Amino acid sequence: MATPSRPVPVLFRPFRGGRVAKHILLIGFGLVMLYPLLWMISSSLKPEEIIFREPGLWPSQVTLENYTEGWYALKHPFGYYLWNSAVITGISVVANLVACSLAAYAFARLSFPLKSFWFAIMLGTIMLPHHVTIVPQYIMFSELDLINTIWPLVMPKILATDAFFVFLMVQFIRTLPRELDEAAEIDGAGYWRIFIRVVMPLCMPALATTAIFTFIWTWNDFLSQLLYLNNPDNFTVPVALRTFLDASSDSSWGPMFAMSIIALGPIFGFFLAGQKYLIRGVATTGLK
Amino acid sequence: MTEVSVAVKPGRAVRPPARGSHRSTKRSRREARAAYLFLAPWFVGLLVITIGPIFASLYLSFTDYSLLEEAQWIGFDNYVKMFTEDTRFTNSLWVTTVYVVVSVPLQLAFALALALVLDRGLRGLSFYRSIFYLPSLLGGSVAIAILWRKVFGADGLVNAVLAMFGIEGPGWVGHPDYALGTLILLHVWTFGAPMIIFLAGLRQIPASYYEAASVDGAGKWRQFRSITLPLLTPIIFFNLVLELIKSFQSFTQAFIVSGGKGGPADSTLFYTLYLYLEGFKNYDMGYAAAMAWVLLIIIAALTGVNFLASKYWVFYGDTK
Numbered sequence: 380m381a382t383p384s385r386p387v388p389v390l391f392r393p394f395r396g397g398r399v400a401k402h403i404l405l406i407g408f409g410l411v412m413l414y415p416l417l418w419m420i421s422s423s424l425k426p427e428e429i430i431f432r433e434p435g436l437w438p439s440q441v442t443l444e445n446y447t448e449g450w451y452a453l454k455h456p457f458g459y460y461l462w463n464s465a466v467i468t469g470i471s472v473v474a475n476l477v478a479c480s481l482a483a484y485a486f487a488r489l490s491f492p493l494k495s496f497w498f499a500i501m502l503g504t505i506m507l508p509h510h511v512t513i514v515p516q517y518i519m520f521s522e523l524d525l526i527n528t529i530w531p532l533v534m535p536k537i538l539a540t541d542a543f544f545v546f547l548m549v550q551f552i553r554t555l556p557r558e559l560d561e562a563a564e565i566d567g568a569g570y571w572r573i574f575i576r577v578v579m580p581l582c583m584p585a586l587a588t589t590a591i592f593t594f595i596w597t598w599n600d601f602l603s604q605l606l607y608l609n610n611p612d613n614f615t616v617p618v619a620l621r622t623f624l625d626a627s628s629d630s631s632w633g634p635m636f637a638m639s640i641i642a643l644g645p646i647f648g649f650f651l652a653g654q655k656y657l658i659r660g661v662a663t664t665g666l667k
Numbered sequence: 668m669t670e671v672s673v674a675v676k677p678g679r680a681v682r683p684p685a686r687g688s689h690r691s692t693k694r695s696r697r698e699a700r701a702a703y704l705f706l707a708p709w710f711v712g713l714l715v716i717t718i719g720p721i722f723a724s725l726y727l728s729f730t731d732y733s734l735l736e737e738a739q740w741i742g743f744d745n746y747v748k749m750f751t752e753d754t755r756f757t758n759s760l761w762v763t764t765v766y767v768v769v770s771v772p773l774q775l776a777f778a779l780a781l782a783l784v785l786d787r788g789l790r791g792l793s794f795y796r797s798i799f800y801l802p803s804l805l806g807g808s809v810a811i812a813i814l815w816r817k818v819f820g821a822d823g824l825v826n827a828v829l830a831m832f833g834i835e836g837p838g839w840v841g842h843p844d845y846a847l848g849t850l851i852l853l854h855v856w857t858f859g860a861p862m863i864i865f866l867a868g869l870r871q872i873p874a875s876y877y878e879a880a881s882v883d884g885a886g887k888w889r890q891f892r893s894i895t896l897p898l899l900t901p902i903i904f905f906n907l908v909l910e911l912i913k914s915f916q917s918f919t920q921a922f923i924v925s926g927g928k929g930g931p932a933d934s935t936l937f938y939t940l941y942l943y944l945e946g947f948k949n950y951d952m953g954y955a956a957a958m959a960w961v962l963l964i965i966i967a968a969l970t971g972v973n974f975l976a977s978k979y980w981v982f983y984g985d986t987k
Contacts, residue, residue: 398790401789405784405785405795409795409799412799413798413801413802415814415818415824416802416805416814418824419814431822431823432827434831478708481705481707481708482705482706482708484705485702486706489699489701489702490695490699490702491698491703492699497706501709501713506912507717507963508912508916508959509916510916510942510959510962510963511724511960512716513959514720514946514952514956514959515720515724517946517947518734518952519715519720537712538711538713538715539708539709540713540716540717569701570698570701571701574705599807599808601809601918601919602918602939606947617809617919620809620810620813624816625927635813635817636814636817639809639810639811639813639814642809642810643805643808643811646808647805650801658800658863661860661863661864662863662864662867665906665909
């Protein structure tokens, strides 16, 4: 195969030990990568005193104490913050699906004056760093007395400002055959009916990608929740975790790890359930 | 873009001019009205959440504004202060630059290397893909940042492992020389997402190229340099632009790992973290707005330079 005379960098040399060696290497590397995560899971099940003394993964003693202690460590039980996060995330997902698909349908299928101008503006907003708008947005929401409500967090989604999803759906709708729309139109369907009955059902893959990524981003989002939610009564999971970290100032690792695992749970669940769409979404769009 | 009118009059523009036949004018008016209705939420969002605030922040960047008193017009003072007096600002710019310049190439190198190993005919590909992708999904969360702070703490996991080899490690996140390094490591750890994009790119390269090259006696390294790398340059470019833009805006990790202060000794004071502190802790909104505009200019310039430079190294096979 390869010319034996020239030295070849290790990475590209055919594995002499064959596939087994390659698998062992990959599994080893994967273990190193996931080690911190696995260690956090195992530590969340260990009694406080042995967490530091045991870098190993298998707990010599198992306890759920960290979970019960962490659950009640803050002003409200942790389920309260999970609920707050769930409400914001749920509304964001639905809002993004509705608002972005409406805009995408217009861009992909309808013609109207200044269309390419507006489309260019929409693409431009994808690149825009969020920080350019946060100061005036904060001032605006504070003038409207909406700090410590969910509005600053969900309003941008209701108004389709996640332009990437609009773009994603435009690209997707463009691949759908126009004959379907035309057939429906001949049958007397209006734009609204075509949108609901013809285009949307065919858009499922793009909608799923949008839903999954909106969920994960909103669930993980920290900066806007930190800015707009200052009252422990409407803290979300990330903000609550941060308060926990500050309050316990590095003393109670076990409960903190336990709550961190709970915080990651929904993302992990989505990862397992929507893996196919997730991977495809990243591969084709660069969303991550 | 096909419309009924196009079918009738193939020679004309796609959108019939305003003085077209009565029928098509009525139809296109109806269509435009529908389009603007569908776009209504987006238009409002564009105006209220995006464009309005952009101009407002440009205005604010020339003022002294604390949210409590009226904004005072001070001209370029904020910008001048940034680059001449405020050493914390220049430091934060430096810290962020180091972070971006070190972690992005490292992350992409890992992503590409793993994508190459995983590429063709390997059993369990989807399993490995998932394992390596998982950190990308979780990496931006507060929970993982907390984990990182603990793992690299003075009595954390890393030092516990080092102790088994008789090495006494420093308190990584508490030491100005190492704290930024731990954040870089966290970023590199999330190489899974660009890896998946690389994998998708590799799949586009026809296997026949490799077969032909191998018939001509090209070894693996030669094939990589002459086939894989050139054909992958558009994907490398895409990942590079995306990661640069994203990592310039990193916030959560530095915030959590440094306890919201950017320490020790401002060694992890990321640009956006400093912006947050100035705007929302010191309530110097004008200054924060000016910082945001400088960030916008940096990102725009960087992206522009990237696109210009891409002419010299990105190879688009299909534009020949």
